[in-house]
Amino acid sequence: MQKKSFTLSEARQKLEYYCSYQERCHNEVAEKLKRLNMSSEETDEIIVHLIQHNFLNEERFASSFSRGKHTIKHWGKVRIANELKFRNISKYNIDKALKEIPQEVYLQHFHALAEKHWETIRETDPVKKKKKCCDFLLRKGFESNLVFEKLKDLENGNR
Structure with missing residues (x-):
């Protein structure tokens, strides 16, 4: 089964729309063009066009x-x-x-998330409960020093 191929202007138009309804990175645009069977020269030309016309930033x-x-x-x-x-x-x-993420907002979200998750863990063993909460917060991508300090507070009953 042959994939449909697009002319340069059709592909450019398609990608302008693709970039206009949601912010995209260069990789996403290049992958989309690859799926549209565009050559590397055409891909480069379209990406340059998108950058010049502020569709891609x-x-x-x-x-x-x-x-x-x-x-x-x-x-x-x-x-x-x-x-x-x-x-x-x-x-x-x-x-x-x-x-661009304000530090106060970042810390508010972190503390609220940590406290909420701490309350939902049904583990009775304090070590296992601490580990589960720690793993969750680290998976979410919070800095380890923040996580360990917060867990000390939660373990001691402080908020």
């Missing part, structure tokens, strides 16, 4: 990604940074994006 993508993942999924900075690195976003853009 990695700094904007990184900022949007970090704000969204922190606000909606309550991810920590470690996980956000790792996910952005996985998408080949530059260290400069990652650092800039992480600075």
Whole structure:
């Protein structure tokens, strides 16, 4: 079965729409073009067009990604940074994006999430309960020093 092929202008139009309804990184756009059977020269030409016409902007993508993942999924900075690195976003853009999350808001989300999760764990063994909570918070991408300090407080009954 032959995949449908697109002309350069059709593919450009398709990708403009693809980038206009959600922020995208260069990797996502390149993958989409590969699925559309575009040659590497056509892919480069379309990506340049998207950047020049401000459909594609990695700094904007990184900022949007970090704000969204922190606000909606309550991810920590470690996980956000790792996910952005996985998408080949530059260290400069990652650092800039992480600075957009206000520290007070970040800590509020962290403390609320930790306390809520601590209360939901039904484990009676305090060591196992602490480990489960620790694993959860580290998986969410919060810094280990924050996690260990918070677990000490929760274990001692402090909030």
